[in-house]
Amino acid sequence: MTSPTRIYLARLAGVAVFDPNGDLVGRVRDAVARLRLTQRPEIVGLVAEMPMRRRIFLSINRITSIDAEAVVLGTGTLNLRRFEKRPNELLVLQELLDRRVQLDPGGQAGAVVDVAMECSRGGEWALTRVAVREQTGRLTRRGHLHQVEWERVRGLTGIADARGTANLLAVLEDMRPADLANVLQDLPDARRNEVAAALDDERLADVLSELPEHDQVEILAALDRERAADVLEEMDPDDAADLLNELPPPEQDVLLDLMQPDEADPVRQLLKYSPGTAGSMMTSEPVIMPPDATVAEALARIREPQLSPAVAAQVFVARAPMTTPTGRYLGMVHFQRLLREPPADLLGGVVVNDIDPLQAATPLPEITRRMATYDLVAMPVIDQNSRLVGAVTVDDVLDHSLPRDWRDRDAMTAPTETPEGIDG
Known part of the structure; x- marks a missing residue:
């Protein structure tokens, strides 16, 4: 093995793991040590996270090179069974x-x-x-x-006293919200709640949106109600509505009352729609602009970094007011069309309105069919007065089309082995 003789393990977190051909296998998330009575704990391997959030065990004997830049595996067969810690092992x-x-x-x-x-x-x-x-x-x-x-x-082994979270958070700070959510699912409940509570409101809101519903509810319940309301305010209204739908109505009302009225009102509106309809899954905050706005102004608006790719892919054009429910809905303009038009042109002159909008009661199968038919990443949702009330994006459709437990790592299945390099 080509490696330094001493490695501090926090520096390995997130390091890329490559197979002998130089292909990315995953990223290091932890090290596994075997406890021994009279000797120092032995490192038996690393835990690596692969695409699709699967964590696997990499035996230390399979590793040919390890340092803070990369981990390289030798040839052989890679076991893809999900990693499970044994009783005498320690996740460092x-x-x-x-x-x-x-x-x-x-x-x-x-x-x-x-x-x-x-x-x-x-x-x-x-x-x-x-x-x-x-x-x-x-x-x-x-x-x-x-x-x-x-x-x-x-005190390195045995039951831990109450502890802080600063150093673990430092290791996790560069992770995407989905990856951090994956890490939280592997922590014991008490530790998971400690780490979640230590995140700032915006970061915790992003992570909650990537967790299974039962984990969302448990983390929210571990917060005091004022903090829980603050986190809900940072979530997209549709995600906040989905989470609140998992709570009893009295608890929903308490948290909504603690939220700022302008943050709570869109969530209350979404909670009124029947599950599985466009109204229940739409975002109430798409990009909306008036017909007299210019192409340059629209391009500047969709460049705002807080917008998700699906939301920023198109601008919806409507009469005032510009918040939902708007004035009369006029049509939409895809960002590719914006890139082709002169910056000074008005949106009213380039708007497309030849695709019928969704109604709030449109069911999921019909939404999926129409978005696939027209190759759209988002569709407008209007009310009976032709006012824009929101937009359904492709990520909303995927989220509601997949099995309810798709975010739950315990529900995932995958092959147990795959060839890596040559057989060993």
Whole structure:
């Protein structure tokens, strides 16, 4: 194996894993250590996350090169069974980062910020050193950082006391919301709730939208109601409505009353529609502009970074007011058409209105058929007075077409093995 003799494991989080041909297999999410009575824990492998959020085990013996830049596997057969931790194993990053420990001698209290593994002359990797930051009791000053031998730290195994989340969050901060949601599903419930509560409102809102409904409900229930309402305000109205639909009506009313009225009103409107209809799955905040806006103004609007690709793919044109429900709906303009038109031209001159909008009661199968027929990524939804009330996007259709538990990792299935390189 070509590797440094000592590697701090937090630096491996997110590192790409490649097969012998240089193809990406996945990314490192953790290291697996086997606990031993009289010796330091032995590193037996890494946990890698593959596409489709599947986590697999990579035996340390299969790895030919490992460092903070890349992990390279040797030839053989890659086992794609979902990783499951055994009773005598330890997930190093998940279970040790932020753990409250004491240093010997003296019993100085601190929190684990990183753990190092080293390779012996015999080729065995083991946990050897721990980076521990002292607890000073002061919020404005960080304690001294110690890098000490594994044996000098008490409290690394057994049941952990209540702990912080700063170091684990530092490892996770660059993850996409969907990947972070995947990590949360692997944490014990109490730890998951601690990490979720430590995220800022906007980040937590994005992550909640990527979790199965039962996890969303449990995390929201672990927050105080004022914080829960703040997080709901940061979610897209359709996602907030989907989450609130999982709660009893009295709890829905409490949280909606705690939200700002201008944030709660669109959610209340969406909750009125029957499940499985355009009204229940649409976003009430598509890009809407008046017919006298210019192409240049429309292009500037869809460049706003907070817009999802599906929402930013087209501009809906309507009479004032520009918030839903709007004035009379006039049509839409796809961003490709905007790119082809002179910047000074008015939207009213390039609008397309030859496709009938959806009604709020249009069922999912009809929505899917029409979007596929016309190759659309979004369709307008109007009311009986031809006012735009929202838009159904392709991601909304996929979300409601897939099985209800599609985000739940426990429900996923996949092949157990695949050839990698040549047979070994």
